[in-house]
Amino acid sequence: MERDILTIIVLNFKTYKEATGEAALRLAQTCDDVAKEFSAEIAVAPQIVDIHPVAEVVDIPIYSQHVDGAGYGSFTGYVTAASIKAAGATGSLLNHSERRLKLADIGAGITACRGFDLKTIVCTNDVATTRAAAALKPDYVAVEPPELIGSGIPVSKADPEVVRGSVAAVKKIETGVGVLCGAGITHGEDLKAAVGLGSDGVLLASGIVKAKDQRKALEDLIGGLR
Numbered sequence: 001m002e003r004d005i006l007t008i009i010v011l012n013f014k015t016y017k018e019a020t021g022e023a024a025l026r027l028a029q030t031c032d033d034v035a036k037e038f039s040a041e042i043a044v045a046p047q048i049v050d051i052h053p054v055a056e057v058v059d060i061p062i063y064s065q066h067v068d069g070a071g072y073g074s075f076t077g078y079v080t081a082a083s084i085k086a087a088g089a090t091g092s093l094l095n096h097s098e099r100r101l102k103l104a105d106i107g108a109g110i111t112a113c114r115g116f117d118l119k120t121i122v123c124t125n126d127v128a129t130t131r132a133a134a135a136l137k138p139d140y141v142a143v144e145p146p147e148l149i150g151s152g153i154p155v156s157k158a159d160p161e162v163v164r165g166s167v168a169a170v171k172k173i174e175t176g177v178g179v180l181c182g183a184g185i186t187h188g189e190d191l192k193a194a195v196g197l198g199s200d201g202v203l204l205a206s207g208i209v210k211a212k213d214q215r216k217a218l219e220d221l222i223g224g225l226r
């Protein structure tokens, strides 16, 4: 299955104070403005309780930071695909390095999301886990070496082989799966380098969320698309 994948930028709000509650709304609005002004594909991943208020004010795609495979019924403390869909999410991250899951749980989460027409981005930490994740046929895998997360050192420069290797591994298994990369991505040149390695986009957080001027940082980043 071949498909035409646009370069996407997914901004993970994590639990940063600068992207929680009211600040999440402001940052999501900034992303929405910049996406519209520059015709860029920007998606946001706010905390789960912020999905609904964010969905009220933006048109860009919204990813949950996590989802479980549980359905309706006797499950306590789970995040269901039904609930994130109802809140306004268009997809979910799964298996983020800061929220690891077992392979079977990733599979169940992907299946649950498919049932609600939600996109899935499965995070991986190396080529081998990328290969395993791609076999589950999510919409995207996002490879992020944990040691570079939050470091400001871009994976596209520090570890180009993990990106190239992930792209090659996914192509061999299922060409309909997109490949993102993340960790330390901040500037336009980091995004450009990621795309040059065959990546379909980036998953990032601190470079934008923690920036003094979030809009300016976002504009710098998307400069890498030109």
Ligand code: G3P
Pocket (backbone or CB within 6 Å): 012, 096, 097, 144, 148, 149, 150, 151, 152, 182, 183, 184, 185, 203, 204, 205, 206, 207
């Ligand atoms: O989910 C994105 C992430 O883990 C990378 O974080 O702060 O290095 O962009 P950061």
